[in-house]
Amino acid sequence: MADPQETEPVQIATEAPAKAAEAKKKTPRSKVARPARKAGAKSMLAETAAAATVRKTRKVYSEKERGQLLGQIEKSVGRGESVKHATGQAGISEQTYYQWKKTATAASAGGDLKDLLALEEENKRLKSLLAERLRKENAELKKKLGLN
Structure with missing residues (x-):
């Protein structure tokens, strides 16, 4: 024979949804507009908070890395991509790109000055060397001509 304790919860479980459905029908819905929530809004907030806590210091690039990234961006822009898209692919902001470009231009101008x-x-040095040789030749010619 079936245990009366086992059958009783089954009856309650089947009765509970019916009562809940009746209760829903009786209560009218409020007509107050509620802001729509995006699916996973809480998880997105948690991810951004986690990302913010992971990276507390900013990335510092070496001169070599800066040059490589500037070259990569220049190639992308040369192919017709926007600066915004190219810098996004490189992983830096547009402002950073323009700052790096400005300092690289100034450094190359300084390099040109050093070369000059x-x-x-x-x-x-070459002029003085040439002048010295010309003096020697002149002295030899004077000796040969007897102008000394």
Whole structure:
């Protein structure tokens, strides 16, 4: 024979949904507009909070890495992509890109100045060398001609 304790919860379980359905029918819905929630809004907030806690310090790029990223972005822009899209692919902001580009241009201009100064120094050295040779030749010619 079946145990009366086992059959009783089954009867309650079948009666409970019917009562809940009747209760829903009786209560009218409120007509207050509620803001729609996006699915997974809580999980998205949790992910962003977790991402924010993981990375507390900003990434510092070396000069070599900056040059590589600038080159990559320049190639992308050359192919017709927007700067925004190219910088997004590189993982930096547009502002960072423009700052790096500005400093790289200034550094290359400074490099050009250094090159120019080096060329001027070499030019002075060569002029003095040439002048010394010409003096020697001139002295030899004077000896041969007996103008001394």
